[in-house]
Protein backbone atom coordinates (compact mmCIF):
# COMPACT_ATOMS: atom_id res chain seq x y z
CA UNK A 519 0.00 0.00 0.00
CA UNK A 520 1.45 3.33 -1.01
CA UNK A 521 1.92 6.00 1.62
CA UNK A 522 -1.14 8.22 1.88
CA UNK A 523 -0.19 11.73 0.90
CA UNK A 524 -1.23 14.80 2.82
CA UNK A 525 -2.24 13.00 6.00
CA UNK A 526 -0.02 15.06 8.28
CA UNK A 527 -1.36 18.13 10.10
CA UNK A 528 1.44 20.43 11.21
CA UNK A 529 -0.18 21.56 14.46
CA UNK A 530 1.88 20.50 17.47
CA UNK A 531 0.13 17.76 19.44
CA UNK A 532 -0.21 19.68 22.70
CA UNK A 533 -2.63 22.31 23.98
CA UNK A 534 -2.30 25.83 22.60
CA UNK A 535 -0.79 28.30 25.04
CA UNK A 536 -0.69 32.09 25.25
CA UNK A 537 2.10 33.74 23.27
CA UNK A 538 4.14 36.79 24.28
CA UNK A 539 5.22 37.57 27.83
CA UNK A 540 8.34 38.35 29.81
CA UNK A 541 11.54 39.30 27.98
CA UNK A 542 14.63 37.40 29.07
CA UNK A 543 18.22 37.52 27.78
CA UNK A 544 20.48 34.50 28.31
CA UNK A 545 24.21 35.05 27.90
CA UNK A 546 26.39 32.01 27.19
CA UNK A 547 30.02 31.09 26.57
CA UNK A 548 29.33 29.29 23.28
CA UNK A 549 26.17 28.27 21.44
CA UNK A 550 25.54 25.01 19.61
CA UNK A 551 22.33 25.90 17.78
CA UNK A 552 21.52 22.41 16.49
CA UNK A 553 22.00 23.24 12.80
CA UNK A 554 25.48 21.73 12.72
CA UNK A 555 27.42 24.86 11.73
CA UNK A 556 30.20 26.65 13.61
CA UNK A 557 29.56 27.40 17.27
CA UNK A 558 28.80 31.00 18.23
CA UNK A 559 31.09 32.57 20.85
CA UNK A 560 29.65 34.92 23.50
CA UNK A 561 26.06 34.25 22.42
CA UNK A 562 22.95 36.04 23.60
CA UNK A 563 19.56 34.38 23.28
CA UNK A 564 16.59 36.69 23.81
CA UNK A 565 13.30 35.09 24.83
CA UNK A 566 9.80 36.47 24.83
CA UNK A 567 7.61 34.29 26.99
CA UNK A 568 7.86 30.74 25.75
CA UNK A 569 9.61 31.49 22.47
CA UNK A 570 13.02 32.54 21.22
CA UNK A 571 12.87 36.12 19.94
CA UNK A 572 16.45 36.66 18.76
CA UNK A 573 19.83 34.90 18.69
CA UNK A 574 23.15 36.70 18.22
CA UNK A 575 26.44 37.62 19.81
CA UNK A 576 27.09 40.00 22.70
CA UNK A 577 27.01 43.54 21.34
CA UNK A 578 25.41 42.35 18.10
CA UNK A 579 21.95 41.54 19.33
CA UNK A 580 19.73 44.12 20.92
CA UNK A 581 18.84 43.31 24.52
CA UNK A 582 15.61 45.09 25.44
CA UNK A 583 16.06 47.38 28.48
CA UNK A 584 13.24 45.64 30.31
CA UNK A 585 14.72 42.15 29.81
CA UNK A 586 15.63 40.06 32.80
CA UNK A 587 19.07 38.48 32.34
CA UNK A 588 20.16 34.91 32.97
CA UNK A 589 23.91 34.65 33.32
CA UNK A 590 25.08 31.40 31.70
CA UNK A 591 28.32 32.95 30.46
CA UNK A 592 30.40 30.03 31.76
CA UNK A 593 28.37 27.46 29.89
CA UNK A 594 27.66 25.92 26.49
CA UNK A 595 24.11 26.66 25.36
CA UNK A 596 22.39 24.00 23.29
CA UNK A 597 18.83 22.99 22.40
CA UNK A 598 16.81 20.95 24.88
CA UNK A 599 17.49 17.31 24.02
CA UNK A 600 14.91 14.80 22.78
CA UNK A 601 14.89 11.05 23.34
CA UNK A 602 12.77 9.48 20.58
CA UNK A 603 12.41 6.05 22.16
CA UNK A 604 11.72 5.52 25.85
CA UNK A 605 9.31 3.42 27.89
CA UNK A 606 8.69 5.35 31.10
CA UNK A 607 6.14 2.74 32.19
CA UNK A 608 8.76 0.02 32.37
CA UNK A 609 10.32 -1.19 35.59
CA UNK A 610 13.72 0.43 35.70
CA UNK A 611 16.95 -0.78 37.28
CA UNK A 612 17.18 2.30 39.49
CA UNK A 613 13.78 1.74 41.09
CA UNK A 614 13.41 -2.07 41.18
CA UNK A 615 15.65 -4.99 42.09
CA UNK A 616 13.88 -7.40 39.78
CA UNK A 617 11.63 -6.48 36.89
CA UNK A 618 9.77 -9.81 36.93
CA UNK A 619 8.85 -9.35 40.60
CA UNK A 620 7.75 -5.81 39.85
CA UNK A 621 5.52 -6.99 37.00
CA UNK A 622 3.61 -9.23 39.40
CA UNK A 623 3.70 -6.97 42.47
CA UNK A 624 3.03 -3.50 41.17
CA UNK A 625 -0.44 -2.34 40.19
CA UNK A 626 -0.83 -0.10 37.13
CA UNK A 627 -1.69 2.87 39.33
CA UNK A 628 1.75 2.75 40.99
CA UNK A 629 3.42 1.93 37.68
CA UNK A 630 1.94 5.19 36.38
CA UNK A 631 3.52 7.13 39.26
CA UNK A 632 6.87 5.63 38.29
CA UNK A 633 6.30 6.63 34.67
CA UNK A 634 6.04 10.26 35.79
CA UNK A 635 9.08 9.92 38.02
CA UNK A 636 11.12 8.35 35.20
CA UNK A 637 10.12 11.19 32.84
CA UNK A 638 11.08 13.77 35.46
CA UNK A 639 14.55 12.23 35.74
CA UNK A 640 15.03 12.83 32.01
CA UNK A 641 13.99 16.49 32.23
CA UNK A 642 16.38 16.88 35.15
CA UNK A 643 19.20 15.92 32.73
CA UNK A 644 18.24 18.26 29.91
CA UNK A 645 15.80 16.05 27.97
CA UNK A 646 12.86 18.37 27.45
CA UNK A 647 10.99 16.08 25.01
CA UNK A 648 10.38 12.33 25.20
CA UNK A 649 8.67 10.12 22.68
CA UNK A 650 7.35 7.33 24.88
CA UNK A 651 6.61 4.35 22.65
CA UNK A 652 4.10 2.79 25.00
CA UNK A 653 3.78 0.02 27.53
CA UNK A 654 1.41 -2.55 28.95
CA UNK A 655 0.62 -3.47 32.54
CA UNK A 656 -0.74 -6.43 34.45
CA UNK A 657 -4.20 -5.07 33.59
CA UNK A 658 -3.73 -4.55 29.87
CA UNK A 659 -2.62 -1.69 27.67
CA UNK A 660 -1.05 1.23 29.48
CA UNK A 661 -1.90 3.95 26.94
CA UNK A 662 -4.45 5.75 29.11
CA UNK A 663 -2.08 5.95 32.06
CA UNK A 664 0.78 7.32 29.93
CA UNK A 665 -1.53 9.85 28.29
CA UNK A 666 -2.58 11.01 31.76
CA UNK A 667 1.10 11.52 32.71
CA UNK A 668 1.56 13.59 29.53
CA UNK A 669 -1.61 15.58 30.13
CA UNK A 670 -0.85 16.34 33.77
CA UNK A 671 2.56 17.70 32.69
CA UNK A 672 0.89 19.72 29.91
CA UNK A 673 -1.62 21.08 32.41
CA UNK A 674 1.25 22.30 34.57
CA UNK A 675 0.10 20.44 37.68
CA UNK A 676 3.27 18.33 37.81
CA UNK A 677 6.75 19.03 36.45
CA UNK A 678 8.03 16.97 33.56
CA UNK A 679 9.24 16.92 29.97
CA UNK A 680 6.98 17.32 26.96
CA UNK A 681 5.77 13.83 26.11
CA UNK A 682 4.44 12.16 22.98
CA UNK A 683 2.79 8.84 23.71
CA UNK A 684 2.71 5.70 21.59
CA UNK A 685 -0.10 3.15 21.79
CA UNK A 686 0.83 -0.54 21.37
CA UNK A 687 -1.00 -1.97 18.33
CA UNK A 688 0.24 -5.52 17.84
CA UNK A 689 -0.64 -9.13 17.17
CA UNK A 690 -1.07 -11.90 19.74
CA UNK A 691 2.32 -13.10 20.95
CA UNK A 692 4.23 -10.19 19.38
CA UNK A 693 7.46 -8.93 20.88
CA UNK A 694 5.55 -6.21 22.69
CA UNK A 695 3.04 -8.74 24.06
CA UNK A 696 5.95 -10.81 25.41
CA UNK A 697 7.23 -7.94 27.56
CA UNK A 698 4.72 -9.39 30.03
CA UNK A 699 5.38 -12.91 31.34
CA UNK A 700 3.81 -15.57 29.11
CA UNK A 701 1.83 -16.98 32.02
CA UNK A 702 0.37 -13.63 33.04
CA UNK A 703 -3.36 -13.55 32.34
CA UNK A 704 -4.15 -11.01 29.65
CA UNK A 705 -7.24 -8.99 30.42
CA UNK A 706 -9.00 -6.70 28.00
CA UNK A 707 -8.37 -6.07 24.32
CA UNK A 708 -4.55 -5.92 24.11
CA UNK A 709 -3.75 -7.53 20.79
CA UNK A 710 -5.39 -7.84 17.41
CA UNK A 711 -5.07 -10.38 14.63
CA UNK A 712 -6.00 -9.56 11.07
CA UNK A 713 -6.50 -6.09 9.61
CA UNK A 714 -9.86 -5.35 11.19
CA UNK A 715 -8.91 -6.21 14.75
CA UNK A 716 -5.73 -4.21 14.37
CA UNK A 717 -7.63 -1.26 12.94
CA UNK A 718 -9.89 -1.43 15.98
CA UNK A 719 -6.90 -1.55 18.34
CA UNK A 720 -5.32 1.46 16.63
CA UNK A 721 -8.62 3.32 16.87
CA UNK A 722 -8.92 2.46 20.56
CA UNK A 723 -5.39 3.74 21.29
CA UNK A 724 -6.20 6.92 19.37
CA UNK A 725 -9.48 7.27 21.28
CA UNK A 726 -7.47 7.06 24.51
CA UNK A 727 -5.28 9.89 23.29
CA UNK A 728 -2.07 8.41 21.89
CA UNK A 729 0.09 10.66 19.69
CA UNK A 730 1.73 7.81 17.78
CA UNK A 731 0.63 4.33 16.79
CA UNK A 732 3.39 1.92 17.77
CA UNK A 733 3.63 -1.50 16.20
CA UNK A 734 6.04 -4.32 15.80
CA UNK A 735 7.07 -6.16 12.63
CA UNK A 736 9.60 -8.65 14.05
CA UNK A 737 10.79 -10.35 17.20
CA UNK A 738 13.08 -8.45 19.54
CA UNK A 739 15.85 -8.49 22.07
CA UNK A 740 14.78 -8.35 25.69
CA UNK A 741 12.11 -11.03 25.91
CA UNK A 742 12.27 -14.68 26.96
CA UNK A 743 12.09 -17.62 24.54
CA UNK A 744 11.76 -15.35 21.53
CA UNK A 745 14.09 -15.23 18.56
CA UNK A 746 14.60 -11.76 17.11
CA UNK A 747 14.28 -12.85 13.47
CA UNK A 748 10.70 -14.07 13.60
CA UNK A 749 7.94 -12.22 11.75
CA UNK A 750 5.40 -10.42 13.93
CA UNK A 751 2.87 -9.41 11.35
CA UNK A 752 1.94 -9.90 7.72
CA UNK A 753 1.88 -7.12 5.12
CA UNK A 754 -1.89 -6.89 5.13
CA UNK A 755 -1.85 -6.24 8.88
CA UNK A 756 0.86 -3.59 8.91
CA UNK A 757 -0.79 -1.85 5.92
CA UNK A 758 -4.01 -1.63 7.93
CA UNK A 759 -2.27 -0.20 11.01
CA UNK A 760 -0.32 2.49 9.15
CA UNK A 761 -3.37 3.43 7.08
CA UNK A 762 -5.48 3.74 10.22
CA UNK A 763 -2.85 5.87 12.00
CA UNK A 764 -2.60 8.21 9.02
CA UNK A 765 -6.36 8.44 8.68
CA UNK A 766 -6.33 10.05 12.15
CA UNK A 767 -3.30 12.23 11.28
CA UNK A 768 -1.02 10.18 13.55
CA UNK A 769 2.41 8.83 12.63
CA UNK A 770 3.26 5.15 12.92
CA UNK A 771 6.48 3.90 14.55
CA UNK A 772 7.49 0.33 13.72
CA UNK A 773 9.80 -1.90 15.73
CA UNK A 774 11.85 -3.82 13.13
CA UNK A 775 14.88 -6.02 13.73
CA UNK A 776 14.82 -7.75 10.36
CA UNK A 777 15.28 -6.67 6.76
CA UNK A 778 11.90 -8.21 5.87
CA UNK A 779 10.30 -6.22 8.71
CA UNK A 780 11.94 -3.02 7.48
CA UNK A 781 10.71 -3.71 3.93
CA UNK A 782 7.15 -4.33 5.15
CA UNK A 783 7.24 -1.11 7.17
CA UNK A 784 8.49 0.92 4.20
CA UNK A 785 5.89 -0.57 1.89
CA UNK A 786 3.13 0.28 4.37
CA UNK A 787 4.34 3.90 4.60
CA UNK A 788 5.63 3.80 8.20
CA UNK A 789 7.04 7.04 9.58
CA UNK A 790 9.93 5.83 11.77
CA UNK A 791 11.83 2.58 12.10
CA UNK A 792 12.91 1.53 15.57
CA UNK A 793 16.15 -0.40 16.30
CA UNK A 794 17.04 -1.73 12.79
CA UNK A 795 19.59 -4.33 14.10
CA UNK A 796 19.94 -6.49 10.96
CA UNK A 797 20.35 -4.75 7.62
CA UNK A 798 21.44 -4.91 4.02
CA UNK A 799 22.76 -2.08 1.86
CA UNK A 800 19.79 -1.97 -0.49
CA UNK A 801 17.28 -1.60 2.34
CA UNK A 802 19.38 1.12 4.00
CA UNK A 803 19.30 3.00 0.67
CA UNK A 804 15.53 2.56 0.47
CA UNK A 805 15.13 3.96 3.99
CA UNK A 806 17.26 6.98 3.17
CA UNK A 807 15.39 7.59 -0.08
CA UNK A 808 12.02 7.35 1.69
CA UNK A 809 13.23 9.93 4.25
CA UNK A 810 12.21 7.62 7.09
CA UNK A 811 14.08 8.31 10.34
CA UNK A 812 15.67 5.44 12.27
CA UNK A 813 16.10 5.31 16.03
CA UNK A 814 19.02 2.97 16.74
CA UNK A 815 18.68 2.42 20.56
CA UNK A 816 22.29 1.40 21.21
CA UNK A 817 22.88 2.33 24.87
CA UNK A 818 21.02 -0.75 25.98
CA UNK A 819 23.03 -2.97 23.63
CA UNK A 820 26.27 -2.22 25.47
CA UNK A 821 28.02 -4.62 27.84
CA UNK A 822 27.22 -2.29 30.72
CA UNK A 823 23.50 -2.45 29.94
CA UNK A 824 23.62 -6.24 29.58
CA UNK A 825 25.25 -6.43 33.02
CA UNK A 826 22.49 -4.24 34.49
CA UNK A 827 19.97 -6.64 32.97
CA UNK A 828 21.72 -9.57 34.59
CA UNK A 829 21.42 -7.86 37.96
CA UNK A 830 17.70 -7.26 37.29
CA UNK A 831 17.00 -10.97 37.00
CA UNK A 832 17.04 -11.34 33.22
CA UNK A 833 17.37 -14.94 32.02
CA UNK A 834 20.64 -16.28 30.53
CA UNK A 835 18.76 -16.91 27.25
CA UNK A 836 18.05 -13.19 26.90
CA UNK A 837 21.53 -12.13 28.02
CA UNK A 838 23.09 -14.38 25.37
CA UNK A 839 20.69 -13.10 22.74
CA UNK A 840 21.56 -9.48 23.60
CA UNK A 841 25.27 -10.23 23.33
CA UNK A 842 24.75 -11.88 19.92
CA UNK A 843 22.75 -8.88 18.64
CA UNK A 844 25.37 -6.35 19.73
CA UNK A 845 27.75 -6.49 16.72
CA UNK A 846 24.83 -6.38 14.25
CA UNK A 847 23.45 -3.25 15.93
CA UNK A 848 26.82 -1.49 15.88
CA UNK A 849 27.55 -2.48 12.30
CA UNK A 850 24.14 -1.38 11.02
CA UNK A 851 24.52 1.96 12.82
CA UNK A 852 27.84 2.60 11.09
CA UNK A 853 26.41 1.68 7.70
CA UNK A 854 23.39 3.94 8.19
CA UNK A 855 25.58 6.85 9.29
CA UNK A 856 27.80 6.46 6.24
CA UNK A 857 24.79 6.17 3.94
CA UNK A 858 23.23 9.38 5.29
CA UNK A 859 20.08 7.94 6.90
CA UNK A 860 18.32 10.39 9.25
CA UNK A 861 19.29 9.03 12.66
CA UNK A 862 17.12 10.24 15.54
CA UNK A 863 18.47 9.50 18.98
CA UNK A 864 16.59 7.06 21.17
CA UNK A 865 17.67 4.87 24.04
CA UNK A 866 14.80 2.36 24.46
CA UNK A 867 15.22 3.20 28.11
CA UNK A 868 13.10 0.97 30.22
CA UNK A 869 14.81 -1.84 32.10
CA UNK A 870 18.13 -0.06 31.72
CA UNK A 871 20.07 2.18 31.83
CA UNK A 872 18.97 4.56 34.57
CA UNK A 873 16.38 7.13 33.53
CA UNK A 874 18.27 10.38 33.20
CA UNK A 875 21.31 8.66 31.69
CA UNK A 876 19.84 9.18 28.20
CA UNK A 877 22.96 11.10 27.12
CA UNK A 878 24.90 7.85 27.28
CA UNK A 879 23.41 6.96 23.89
CA UNK A 880 25.40 9.80 22.29
CA UNK A 881 28.64 8.46 23.76
CA UNK A 882 27.94 5.14 22.01
CA UNK A 883 27.36 6.95 18.69
CA UNK A 884 30.62 8.87 19.01
CA UNK A 885 32.42 5.65 19.97
CA UNK A 886 31.19 4.15 16.69
CA UNK A 887 32.60 7.02 14.62
CA UNK A 888 29.94 9.71 14.59
CA UNK A 889 31.20 13.26 15.14
CA UNK A 890 30.09 14.83 18.46
CA UNK A 891 28.26 17.57 16.49
CA UNK A 892 26.28 15.00 14.51
CA UNK A 893 25.59 13.07 17.72
CA UNK A 894 24.15 16.21 19.32
CA UNK A 895 22.03 16.74 16.21
CA UNK A 896 20.52 13.27 16.52
CA UNK A 897 19.07 14.42 19.86
CA UNK A 898 18.08 17.89 18.67
CA UNK A 899 17.43 18.82 15.03
CA UNK A 900 17.18 15.28 13.62
CA UNK A 901 14.93 14.20 16.48
CA UNK A 902 12.63 17.17 15.87
CA UNK A 903 12.51 16.27 12.17
CA UNK A 904 11.73 12.63 12.94
CA UNK A 905 8.86 13.76 15.19
CA UNK A 906 7.74 16.35 12.59
CA UNK A 907 8.22 19.10 15.17
CA UNK A 908 11.10 20.94 13.51
CA UNK A 909 8.98 24.09 13.16
CA UNK A 910 8.79 24.26 16.98
CA UNK A 911 11.81 22.44 18.39
CA UNK A 912 15.29 21.04 17.74
CA UNK A 913 17.33 24.22 17.15
CA UNK A 914 17.93 27.53 18.90
CA UNK A 915 16.43 29.93 16.36
CA UNK A 916 14.05 32.88 16.49
CA UNK A 917 10.42 31.78 16.58
CA UNK A 918 10.99 28.33 18.07
CA UNK A 919 10.02 27.22 21.56
CA UNK A 920 12.69 28.14 24.11
CA UNK A 921 13.91 24.68 25.13
CA UNK A 922 17.51 25.41 26.10
CA UNK A 923 20.17 23.59 28.14
CA UNK A 924 23.30 25.21 29.61
CA UNK A 925 26.12 22.69 30.01
CA UNK A 926 29.22 23.18 32.15
CA UNK A 927 31.82 21.87 29.70
CA UNK A 928 32.25 21.36 25.98
CA UNK A 929 30.25 18.42 24.62
CA UNK A 930 32.00 18.80 21.25
CA UNK A 931 35.32 18.04 22.96
CA UNK A 932 33.91 15.33 25.25
CA UNK A 933 30.36 14.13 24.61
CA UNK A 934 30.33 12.51 28.08
CA UNK A 935 29.98 15.88 29.87
CA UNK A 936 26.20 15.81 29.35
CA UNK A 937 25.95 12.61 31.40
CA UNK A 938 26.99 14.23 34.69
CA UNK A 939 24.18 15.83 36.59
CA UNK A 940 26.34 18.60 38.00
CA UNK A 941 27.21 19.67 34.44
CA UNK A 942 23.58 20.25 33.47
CA UNK A 943 23.55 23.76 34.93
CA UNK A 944 20.28 25.05 33.48
CA UNK A 945 17.30 23.51 31.75
CA UNK A 946 14.62 25.73 30.25
CA UNK A 947 11.46 24.27 28.80
CA UNK A 948 9.40 26.77 26.83
CA UNK A 949 11.24 29.64 28.49
CA UNK A 950 10.65 28.43 32.04
CA UNK A 951 13.57 27.42 34.24
CA UNK A 952 13.03 23.79 35.33
CA UNK A 953 16.60 23.15 36.53
CA UNK A 954 19.08 25.67 37.92
CA UNK A 955 22.28 24.25 39.35
CA UNK A 956 24.45 27.34 38.84
CA UNK A 957 26.52 28.33 41.89
CA UNK A 958 24.19 29.38 44.71
CA UNK A 959 21.11 27.84 43.04
CA UNK A 960 19.58 24.43 43.65
CA UNK A 961 16.48 23.97 41.55
CA UNK A 962 16.09 20.34 40.52
CA UNK A 963 13.23 18.34 39.02
CA UNK A 964 13.94 15.31 41.25
CA UNK A 965 15.77 14.91 44.53
CA UNK A 966 18.64 12.47 44.12
CA UNK A 967 18.86 9.32 46.22
CA UNK A 968 15.78 9.92 48.32
CA UNK A 969 13.94 6.91 46.95
CA UNK A 970 14.33 3.22 47.65
CA UNK A 971 13.62 0.03 45.75
CA UNK A 972 10.33 -1.42 46.96
CA UNK A 973 10.27 -4.88 45.37
CA UNK A 974 11.82 -7.85 47.18
CA UNK A 975 11.36 -6.07 50.52
Ligand SMILES: [Zn+2]
Pocket residue numbers: 603604605651866
Ligand atom coordinates in the same frame (compact mmCIF):
# COMPACT_ATOMS: atom_id res chain seq x y z
ZN1 LIG B 1 11.16 0.04 22.70
